[in-house]
Amino acid sequence: MSEPRTTTGLYFDGRSARAHAVRLRLGERLEIAGETARLDWSLLDLRAAETAPPLARIGHAEHPGSVEFEDAAFAEALAARCPDLRRTRGGTGLPRLVLWSVAAGVSVLLTAIYGVPAAANLLAPLVPPSLEARLGQAVDTQIVGLLGDPPLCEAPEARAVLDRLVGRLAETMALSPPPQVSVRRHATANALALPGTRVIILSDIITKAESADEFAGILAHEFGHVAARDPVRSVIRAGGTSFLLSLVLGDLTGSTVLVAVGQAAIAAGYSREAERAADRAAVAGVDRAGGDGRALAAILERITEKHDETPGGLTGFLRSHPYTAERAAAIRATPGDKTDAPPLLSEADWRTLRGICGSKDGKTPG
Numbered sequence: 152m153s154e155p156r157t158t159t160g161l162y163f164d165g166r167s168a169r170a171h172a173v174r175l176r177l178g179e180r181l182e183i184a185g186e187t188a189r190l191d192w193s194l195l196d197l198r199a200a201e202t203a204p205p206l207a208r209i210g211h212a213e214h215p216g217s218v219e220f221e222d223a224a225f226a227e228a229l230a231a232r233c234p235d236l237r238r239t240r241g242g243t244g245l246p247r248l249v250l251w252s253v254a255a256g257v258s259v260l261l262t263a264i265y266g267v268p269a270a271a272n273l274l275a276p277l278v279p280p281s282l283e284a285r286l287g288q289a290v291d292t293q294i295v296g297l298l299g300d301p302p303l304c305e306a307p308e309a310r311a312v313l314d315r316l317v318g319r320l321a322e323t324m325a326l327s328p329p330p331q332v333s334v335r336r337h338a339t340a341n342a343l344a345l346p347g348t349r350v351i352i353l354s355d356i357i358t359k360a361e362s363a364d365e366f367a368g369i370l371a372h373e374f375g376h377v378a379a380r381d382p383v384r385s386v387i388r389a390g391g392t393s394f395l396l397s398l399v400l401g402d403l404t405g406s407t408v409l410v411a412v413g414q415a416a417i418a419a420g421y422s423r424e425a426e427r428a429a430d431r432a433a434v435a436g437v438d439r440a441g442g443d444g445r446a447l448a449a450i451l452e453r454i455t456e457k458h459d460e461t462p463g464g465l466t467g468f469l470r471s472h473p474y475t476a477e478r479a480a481a482i483r484a485t486p487g488d489k490t491d492a493p494p495l496l497s498e499a500d501w502r503t504l505r506g507i508c509g510s511k512d513g514k515t516p517g
């Protein structure tokens with residue numbers, strides 16, 4: 152047996168985005184030791200994620216954690232000693248893997264020729280739903296972590312009203328199945344569309360909504376992004392193409408790229424065209440569902456006036472959905488598409504929905 156090798160790296164526990172500085176020692180086993188982490192992994196269980204050298208990322212077959220380091224000699228020694236290092240986690244089939252490796256290669260080329268946004272546009276429609284669902288799950292976990300693990304709001308009666316509203320809007324906006332909408336208690340007025348047809352609503356936007364139609368407008372605006380697959384595009388843009396490849400290879404937890412992707416999902420805005428398209432889809436969707444789609448303009452203006460952004464904050468609605476006065480004007484100028492459908496929500500239902508975080512008025516305590 153050759154001499155043990157050591158190097159330094161970062162350990163991610165797979166649950167939080169935090170990086171822990173560690174020393175790695177490769178002997179009979181891989182020892183990971185730092186102030187906050189101490190692990191000892193069998194070489195048979197190590198799995199490598201696809202990364203761009205010199206960065207190497209090593210996970211464990213049955214453990215969510217992973218380590219990253221940039222020592223090429225250490226990586227080589229590891230590869231020589233670990234028989235299953237390149238075996239993928241989770242049984243991704245080989246043909247698909249090859250297909251996606253090709254796609255990732257092509258995407259690197261596209262990126263070089265057209266730049267990242269164009270490559271993201273070309274790639275987004277090719278992402279298979281199962282992969283997008285996994286991506287959505289990972290980004291959701293990441294964002295919830297970045298927001299400080301705000302609790303889910305699930306008061307049962309309010310949840311039932313929300314589910315009805317979601318179902319109705321999904322129907323009028325031709326989204327099937329309906330997006331998965333979660334509400335989290337948070338003192339920022341924001342709503343986020345994620346890959347895998349997920350939407351996160353932060354409770355303060357419910358507090359700031361003065362009518363069911365205003366809230367429905369926000370929800371439908373997010374559905375508009377979902378329908379246009381804007382979140383996938385934005386994630387590809389933020390993560391780059393190597394990120395896609397690591398996604399295919401099955402190792403996402405603890406990836407530093409995922410942190411960037413999570414931040415981008417919260418803070419990076421969509422393009423003005425994407426915003427306008429989501430607004431148009433929202434107005435039409437809310438109208439057809441029996442509400443007043445133009446109420447969206449009122450809540451957008453209210454949020455702008457109050458400068459709800461905390462300085463340097465990541466989470467405001469207007470950061471993720473760049474606002475211009477022109478947007479409100481365009482929303483108001485959209486011709487009515489009102490049907491004789493019953494009102495979107497009764498006053499009583501709207502009051503119930505506002506209590507989804509457990510308090511009657513929907514305010515976020517503290």
Ligand SMILES: [Zn+2]
Nearest residue numbers: 426429471472
């Ligand atoms: Zn938007």
